[in-house]
Amino acid sequence: MSLDLNTILKDWPHENGNIKVRKIAGLDGREKLQLRVDLGVLQMELAGRPDGRRPHNCESLLEYHQRRATRAAGKGETYELTPEQCAELQQEGIQYYHRYLSLFQINDFDGVVRDTQRNLDLFTFVSEHTDREDFSWSLQQFRPYVLMMNTRAKASIFLGQGKFAEAIAEIERGRDGIVDFLQQSNFPELVSKSSEIAFLDEWLEEVKAKRPLSKLEIMQREMETAIAKELYERAAELRDAIKLLQAKKH
Template identity: 75%
Template sequence: MSLDLNTVLKDWPHEPGMIKVRKVTGLDGREKLQLRIDLGVLQMEMTGRPDGLRPHGCDSLLSYHQNRAQLAEASGDNYELTPEECSELQQEGIQYYHRYVSLFQLSDYAGVIRDTQRNLDLFSFVDEHSQREEIVWNFQQFRPYVLMMNTRAKASLLLHEGKFADAMREIEQGRDTIIEFFQQSNFPELATKSSEVAFLEEWLEEVSAKRPRSKLEIMEREMETAIGKELYERAAELRDAIKQLKANGQTAEKR
């Protein structure tokens, strides 16, 4: 059997600017995730650590260090990561990044939420167990992006269920969390320059525009239009109807 990957790659060409992802069945019978890159293909497990390894018998290197930190704290000791350990954790985090970006392309939002939250936990763990600010920032600088992807996945699930109001609240919360992160960092000015914040605000406007309007909202908009066109009799009719609709709603809430 030839080890030349061209036999695999020629039928699935790389396209610059496009994220190409697919699921395949592995030799072990389990589903795998493949991401096409310019020089080949990244293959990942669907769950657990993307490369399928179990460092020190744990699900991930992060979980290994989390377990050690818990044992140290139980003994009253501090647990501090070395620069080398932080570098290893960062490399592992990149694996999860590749997977959640791939899963997002496949609309596997639950998987995206799982992996983005995992990397957010990684950033917090390093922040807590490393005393070197430059190392901590090497992780934290990616928090806005990961928060954005986490928010996109959560809101997308809600939109799929038709819960527009809940999705909008999720987007607003994600945006505000990113802004708060910048404001509490050493670079508060980045809050107004953040591409992640800008994306979520633009998406929020799009979702709001597509949100199905309630009968009350439709009538209120129609009344505003009538006033603008100086159709005051029609505006008055709508005003009375709106008052009645609100009164009926309040009565129903009290029952």
């Protein structure tokens, strides 16, 4: 069997500006996720650590260190990450980044929520277990982006279910989370420059514009139209109906 990858690469060419992802059947019988990159293909497991390894018999290095930190806390001890451990955790986080980016392309939003939340937990864990601000910020600088992707996935799930109000609330929550993080960081001026905030603001307006009007909103617009046309009897009927509907909601 040839080790040359050219056959695979030629049949699935890379395209600049286009993220190409596919699922394939692995030799072990499990589905794999493949991401086409300029110099080849990244292949990932769909669950667990993307490379399929189990460091220290744990699902991930993060889980391994979390367990050790929990044991240390139980003994009243502090758990401090070494620079090498921080670097290893960051490399592992990149694997999950590649996977959630790929999962987003195939609309596996549940998987995106899982992996983005996992990396958000990673950022928090490293910040809590190192005194080095540079190590902490090397990960935390990506929090706005990961929060945005987490928000996009959660809101997309709601939109797929036709739950516009919930999707709008999720987008607003994600946007506010990014603003809060940046304002509390050493770089609050980034709030006005954040591409993540700008994207969520624009998407929020798009979703609001597509949201079907509620029964109450339809009646309110009908009442405004009736008043404008001086159909006061109809306007009064609508006003009473609106009050009744509002009372039922409370």
